[in-house]
Amino acid sequence: MKILHQLGHNYRWALDSFFQNQIGDGFIISAFSISKDKIGNKLSGYEPSAYLPLSMVDLQFYGSKASRGKNLKSYEFHPANYTGKDSTEVSTIDAVMSGLRFQENLKLKTIIVPTIYIKPEKEEAGTQLVHKINDRIRKHKASIQKQGQEVASYFMTVPIDKLSIENDQEIEHLLQELTDMNIIFDGYYVVCESDLQTRKKISVNLKYYTNLNKILSTLKKQGFQVILGFSNVDSLVFSAMNDLDYVSIGTYEVLRNFNIRRFIDKDGGGPSKGWYYSEKLLNFVKAQQLDDLRDRNALDLIRNDENIFSDAILQEGYDWSIHRPDVHKNYLLSVSKQLKKITSFPSGKDRIEYMVKLVNDARETYKQLEEDKMLFLDDESSSYHLPKWLSVLKAPIVGVSSK
Amino acid sequence: MKEHSLSEVVTSFDGGQKIVYIVKDLDGQMLAMKFFRNCNNRDIQEIEILKKFKFLPGISKVIRVEKYKDTPLLFEEYIDGQDLQDIQTEYTGDAQKIAVLIKDIAVILKPIWSKRIVHRDLKPKNIKILKNGSPVIMDFGIARDLSAESITQTGDKQPMTWDYASPEQYAGDKRAISYRTDFFALGLIAYKLFYNNHPFGSSQDEIGQKFQKKENIIHLESNSLKKFFEATLIIEPSGRIRDIDSFIKLLER
Numbered sequence: 029m030k031i032l033h034q035l036g037h038n039y040r041w042a043l044d045s046f047f048q049n050q051i052g053d054g055f056i057i058s059a060f061s062i063s064k065d066k067i068g069n070k071l072s073g074y075e076p077s078a079y080l081p082l083s084m085v086d087l088q089f090y091g092s093k094a095s096r097g098k099n100l101k102s103y104e105f106h107p108a109n110y111t112g113k114d115s116t117e118v119s120t121i122d123a124v125m126s127g128l129r130f131q132e133n134l135k136l137k138t139i140i141v142p143t144i145y146i147k148p149e150k151e152e153a154g155t156q157l158v159h160k161i162n163d164r165i166r167k168h169k170a171s172i173q174k175q176g177q178e179v180a181s182y183f184m185t186v187p188i189d190k191l192s193i194e195n196d197q198e199i200e201h202l203l204q205e206l207t208d209m210n211i212i213f214d215g216y217y218v219v220c221e222s223d224l225q226t227r228k229k230i231s232v233n234l235k236y237y238t239n240l241n242k243i244l245s246t247l248k249k250q251g252f253q254v255i256l257g258f259s260n261v262d263s264l265v266f267s268a269m270n271d272l273d274y275v276s277i278g279t280y281e282v283l284r285n286f287n288i289r290r291f292i293d294k295d296g297g298g299p300s301k302g303w304y305y306s307e308k309l310l311n312f313v314k315a316q317q318l319d320d321l322r323d324r325n326a327l328d329l330i331r332n333d334e335n336i337f338s339d340a341i342l343q344e345g346y347d348w349s350i351h352r353p354d355v356h357k358n359y360l361l362s363v364s365k366q367l368k369k370i371t372s373f374p375s376g377k378d379r380i381e382y383m384v385k386l387v388n389d390a391r392e393t394y395k396q397l398e399e400d401k402m403l404f405l406d407d408e409s410s411s412y413h414l415p416k417w418l419s420v421l422k423a424p425i426v427g428v429s430s431k
Numbered sequence: 432m433k434e435h436s437l438s439e440v441v442t443s444f445d446g447g448q449k450i451v452y453i454v455k456d457l458d459g460q461m462l463a464m465k466f467f468r469n470c471n472n473r474d475i476q477e478i479e480i481l482k483k484f485k486f487l488p489g490i491s492k493v494i495r496v497e498k499y500k501d502t503p504l505l506f507e508e509y510i511d512g513q514d515l516q517d518i519q520t521e522y523t524g525d526a527q528k529i530a531v532l533i534k535d536i537a538v539i540l541k542p543i544w545s546k547r548i549v550h551r552d553l554k555p556k557n558i559k560i561l562k563n564g565s566p567v568i569m570d571f572g573i574a575r576d577l578s579a580e581s582i583t584q585t586g587d588k589q590p591m592t593w594d595y596a597s598p599e600q601y602a603g604d605k606r607a608i609s610y611r612t613d614f615f616a617l618g619l620i621a622y623k624l625f626y627n628n629h630p631f632g633s634s635q636d637e638i639g640q641k642f643q644k645k646e647n648i649i650h651l652e653s654n655s656l657k658k659f660f661e662a663t664l665i666i667e668p669s670g671r672i673r674d675i676d677s678f679i680k681l682l683e684r
Binding site: 201 | 544610670673
């Protein structure tokens with residue numbers, strides 16, 4: 029499994045972490061954050077020959093009007109440039125084809141087929157659009173092959189909103205369309221919203237896990253490659269339970285939690301000191317609570333192993349801010365090491381067993397903090413998500429196999 | 432009789448919506464003549480599908496369509512064979528024989544499925560076996576042309592034969608009906624031929640409940656059809672094998 033940086037706000041940090049610290053295997057360039065003229069030119073000082081062969085471009089057609097920032101409009105074919113009534117099926121397919129040509133001209137090996145988001149109640153229209161795009165790509169690939177050129181891999185975008193992911197029948201219908209015999213996409217780029225509770229950074233919605241697992245495992249079973257985009261730390265669970273081809277990692281929360289209604293460039297809510305991702309807790313600890321941990325000599329219980337960024341930011345007196353790169357690079361390094369370790373087990377059973385062990389170890393660490401150090405982490409720093417993860421990991425994925 | 436160039440009615444069967452007469456024409460050739468009572472769109476669709484695929488081997492061929500008063504009369508070739516239903520025991524426990532049969536059926540249906548038409552009522556009663564062992568698929572009476580109609584989700588119960596119906600037919604989930612509905616039915620036919628029982632229960636209620644609870648088969652005996660059963664007898668269509676050639680390949684030795 030390959031790990032891709034979801035490039036957004038302050039994408040330089042992700043590029044640096046790749047080129048300087050060997051974190052990750054490639055990039056997903058977000059059109060919302062990076063304008064058309066930048067792609068193919070130097071990006072944060074890195075030559076296109078260095079980053080482009082490892083990149084995909086998410087043109088983010090799926091955003092609503094609220095998402096239409098100036099970068100999106102720099103792609104002249106982008107639906108963000110449509111005004112009022114000129115967004116028709118024909119213009120959408122034309123825009124999709126222009127989006128493909130744009131990526132092909134960049135000579136990308138993996139192409140993300142952009143698509144608009146169609147509300148579930150208009151699923152018939154959605155089905156027709158997917159099949160029309162599929163047919164156009166079939167012809168397109170044949171034409172490229174005829175010219176003797178190398179054909180890229182095409183990954184269709186599947187944007188799923190937080191209501192749809194909870195609707196079993198809707199998900200089943202979606203999967204039937206995506207796995208229809210006529211589909212020729214090489215894979216799918218799945219981006220899914222989760223319904224986060226207040227002061228929580230990780231979903232505790234069982235349906236979200238169950239149905240997203242079903243999507244990922246069904247697509248894999250049916251022979252498609254799968255990219256899980258905008259993925260959060262819960263990608264540890266999904267990677268343990270599925271043979272994913274790619275997962276993304278992201279610095280800011282908005283690059284880890286997909287939002288269908290709007291994209292924002294950076295986390296809101298005023299200045300934040302940020303969070304420390306602890307691989308021992310499988311969670312983010314609010315920066316303000318680190319002082320409590322230090323006071324009780326508990327930092328070593330949650331400290332990440334062999335992580336220079338962790339070492340730097342856990343030093344006493346570190347000036348915590350969500351806008352400091354080391355805070356994010358700590359997460360990128362730790363979670364990517366965990367993802368690599370999980371997927372190093374060839375068998376699904378071993379991957380899940382290892383992940384269950386990580387969760388149980390994390391629960392034990394929380395217990396130690398509480399019983400030995402009398403420290404009770406609250407809100408997003410608490411262990412609220414771990415029982416849910418166990419419930420997911422210990423149950424078989426529904427609907428996929430008769431075995 | 433003369434009006435329709437017939438010399439004799441050999442026998443007849445009342446199939447509810449239609450009456451099937453086995454007749455002889457003036458040359459003494461046997462034909463199956465279908466008379467549609469209260470002919471509706473479904474009957475018209477059956478006629479259209481049969482006309483469209485009349486050059487395919489393995490389905491009963493349309494000879495001509497005439498009218499009796501305002502009601503269509505469909506003349507098909509007479510198939511001199513046995514209903515699979517009547518000779519099921521000849522297949523019991525014989526994985527090789529079953530694999531050949533189901534593969535032959537899939538090969539016949541491949542061009543039909545490819546045109547997005549679903550039979551929806553595959554069962555031993557609708558399969559005739561010729562003397563040489565080849566199958567002929569009968570009765571496209573509830574076949575559905577997915578490309579010819581608006582795909583709308585509905586809770587209405589669709590026609591089905593309960594012991595060969597798919598979970599999506601039980602659920603009345605019209606949107607979920609596809610070629611994979613026929614895949615499931617062929618999985619069921621193979622399973623029932625091999626084991627002489629239904630994998631999901633012995634009554635409509637029991638089967639319906641298992642489908643509703645999405646209880647896939649957990650234990651399957653190890654035999655040469657195991658992979659085929661695992662690929663077809665999945666309750667949710669998205670989990671079933673997705674393309675026709677792979678389906679056929681599962682049945683090859």
